[in-house]
Amino acid sequence: MNTNVVCPKCKADNCTYNDTCIKCDTPLVGDEVRILDKTADLWNAFLKLTDGHPDERNEFKLCVHRMQDILSARMAAKLTEGIFKTFRDSVKNAK
Numbered sequence: 001m002n003t004n005v006v007c008p009k010c011k012a013d014n015c016t017y018n019d020t021c022i023k024c025d026t027p028l029v030g031d032e033v034r035i036l037d038k039t040a041d042l043w044n045a046f047l048k049l050t051d052g053h054p055d056e057r058n059e060f061k062l063c064v065h066r067m068q069d070i071l072s073a074r075m076a077a078k079l080t081e082g083i084f085k086t087f088r089d090s091v092k093n094a095k
């Protein structure tokens, strides 16, 4: 899936491969969206496996959700500058 990314600030339509908006230079979440799509691919591929332990599906699902949680937090930090502190902020403030 190759979804375009809408700029949260100016609503410009950007390619998912842009790191920043083509119009206003706001940080975008294209990398996270691409990885998020891959977590869905992982889940769909896993569902096609046969046999295995009865608990595997639920355990795999929890791992997929954990990856999606981390990606969501990264996206939130990029799109809500100043609300969620990023690692980059902590390094910058430590200097």
Ligand SMILES: [Zn+2]
Pocket: 007, 008, 009, 010, 011, 012, 021, 022, 023, 024, 025, 026
């Ligand atoms: Zn923009």
